[in-house]
Amino acid sequence: MEIADNSPLWRYTTMKVGGDAEHFCQPAGAQELVDVLDLCRKQRKPWHILGGGSNTLISSAGVPGTVIRMTQMTNVQTLEEDLVEAEAGTRLPHIAKHAASLGLSGLEFAVGIPGTIGGAVVMNAGAHGSCMSEIVESVTVFDIETWQIRVLSNKELSFEYRNSAIDPQKQIVLSAKLRMKKDSAEKIKAQTQHNEDYRWRTQPIGTPNLGSTFKNPLPDKSAGFLLDQSGAKEMQEGQAAVSALHANFVVNLGGATSQNIVGLLHRMQNLVQEKHALHLHPEWKTLGLFTPEEHTVWK
Numbered sequence: 001m002e003i004a005d006n007s008p009l010w011r012y013t014t015m016k017v018g019g020d021a022e023h024f025c026q027p028a029g030a031q032e033l034v035d036v037l038d039l040c041r042k043q044r045k046p047w048h049i050l051g052g053g054s055n056t057l058i059s060s061a062g063v064p065g066t067v068i069r070m071t072q073m074t075n076v077q078t079l080e081e082d083l084v085e086a087e088a089g090t091r092l093p094h095i096a097k098h099a100a101s102l103g104l105s106g107l108e109f110a111v112g113i114p115g116t117i118g119g120a121v122v123m124n125a126g127a128h129g130s131c132m133s134e135i136v137e138s139v140t141v142f143d144i145e146t147w148q149i150r151v152l153s154n155k156e157l158s159f160e161y162r163n164s165a166i167d168p169q170k171q172i173v174l175s176a177k178l179r180m181k182k183d184s185a186e187k188i189k190a191q192t193q194h195n196e197d198y199r200w201r202t203q204p205i206g207t208p209n210l211g212s213t214f215k216n217p218l219p220d221k222s223a224g225f226l227l228d229q230s231g232a233k234e235m236q237e238g239q240a241a242v243s244a245l246h247a248n249f250v251v252n253l254g255g256a257t258s259q260n261i262v263g264l265l266h267r268m269q270n271l272v273q274e275k276h277a278l279h280l281h282p283e284w285k286t287l288g289l290f291t292p293e294e295h296t297v298w299k
């Protein structure tokens with residue numbers, strides 16, 4: 001496996017923003033992953049796990065250490081009639097369409113989520129009233145503390161709204177077993193298509209973005225609604241702008257920097273705080289060098 005130096009990361013995120021990784025690699029399997037982790041451990045250098053980069057804001061100032069991108073690990077196996085195991089780098093739209101073709105129901109919600117299985121487990125990704133916690137039976141991880149492969153049950157993953165017990169610095173998802181339900185392939189395909197069409201109508205799919213920016217602060221108050229009501233649509237900072245289609249989406253109009261984006265997030269947060277007295281917390285993760293002032297957005 002090649003380990004590249006000073007590798008530009010913008011191309012590995014759906015926002016198309018990010019400076020260079022000091023070192024960068026893409027393991028093809030668990031052994032290559034463990035080998036690179038061992039190297040980092042021996043050199044006492046930091047490492048970071050990246051999936052599809054569809055929920056991670058990467059600093060334009062770059063990332064010290066080694067960025068390990070999981071998207072080459074994409075094996076999918078059918079273990080039982082209704083049980084599929086997918087490696088961490090498998091893309092959600094791919095596995096959703098695969099399940100639909102097998103007449104397996106449960107992943108219809110995931111067709112428009114451009115992340116990987118690993119990122120989706122960590123984030124408990126969800127949409128259309130469903131989420132990963134409903135179908136994950138167990139997850140195989142590489143555990144850094146014990147340096148062993150472990151299997152974690154659904155219960156051990158302690159899934160919450162857009163969160164799970166997995167800390168990517170402590171456990172790396174290698175694969176997940178997904179328990180689904182047998183149903184009519186036609187019905188599943190129709191629902192999958194319906195969900196995909198909905199995305200195209202309501203989200204800025206063609207412009208680089210990272211999905212929903214902020215978590216919903218209350219179950220009955222969506223961040224998008226609050227931002228829209230507050231007049232956030234089309235706010236702009238450099239080349240980063242609030243989407244005109246969906247107020248909880250920030251888009252890169254071309255050449256935006258992470259500084260532009262964080263500046264915009266600050267203003268969006270302040271706006272909702274002023275108008276609705278509610279604090280919005282970002283859904284996105286960060287990777288790389290951010291100033292303490294920039295970090296306050298995630299507090």
Ligand SMILES: Cc1cc2nc3c(=O)[nH]c(=O)nc-3n(C[C@H](O)[C@H](O)[C@H](O)COP(=O)(O)OP(=O)(O)OC[C@H]3O[C@@H](n4cnc5c(N)ncnc54)[C@H](O)[C@@H]3O)c2cc1C
Pocket residue numbers: 014048049050051052053054055056070088089112113114115116117118119120121122123124125126127166167168171172173174203205209210211212285
């Ligand atoms: C257009 C668009 C629409 C979206 N719609 C939705 C939606 O409807 N619902 C939703 O929930 N999200 C949505 N998202 C956000 C995003 O796609 C999900 O959160 C997705 O699950 C992130 O997966 P990823 O592989 O891209 O994660 P990344 O952004 O690469 O990583 C996210 C976190 O997971 C960690 N991680 C990734 N892989 C592993 C692994 N193998 N082991 C351990 N840690 C890992 C990373 O270190 C990071 O902390 C959308 C994004 C976009 C761009």
